[in-house]
Amino acid sequence: MEAKFTPGPWVIDAGFDGSGDFNQYWQVHDGSDAIVCSTMFCMAGNKEANAHLIAAAPDLYEALSDLLFLCRQTAEVSGTQEVKVACAALAKARGETPEP
Numbered sequence: 001m002e003a004k005f006t007p008g009p010w011v012i013d014a015g016f017d018g019s020g021d022f023n024q025y026w027q028v029h030d031g032s033d034a035i036v037c038s039t040m041f042c043m044a045g046n047k048e049a050n051a052h053l054i055a056a057a058p059d060l061y062e063a064l065s066d067l068l069f070l071c072r073q074t075a076e077v078s079g080t081q082e083v084k085v086a087c088a089a090l091a092k093a094r095g096e097t098p099e100p
Helices: 047-054 058-070 081-093
Strands: 012-015 024-029 035-038
Touching: 024 047, 035 047, 047 058, 047 081, 058 081
Parallel strands: none
Antiparallel strands: 012 024, 024 035
8 A cells, every 4th residue: 555656745837838829837746857747738727726736646645644544543433434435535546446
């Protein structure tokens, strides 16, 4: 259950394509040379918001992992549907098939 993605923090930077239209795009990277994703060819109006969400992914993964650890220590919530959904989300982030 080890995460194999590029460690955070991830940051975003704006850029402009060189097509002559100078459309703005966003790159999410690790602060050095590892580009995690780019919205260069995305025409959606929400590409900046998507870039911010993607940049938050390592922090969200860690926060959810920590929260699940605490939830599993409490009998009242350890087997709830919410905990199962959270576990499935972390499995999906790791590229694994969630347990039923």
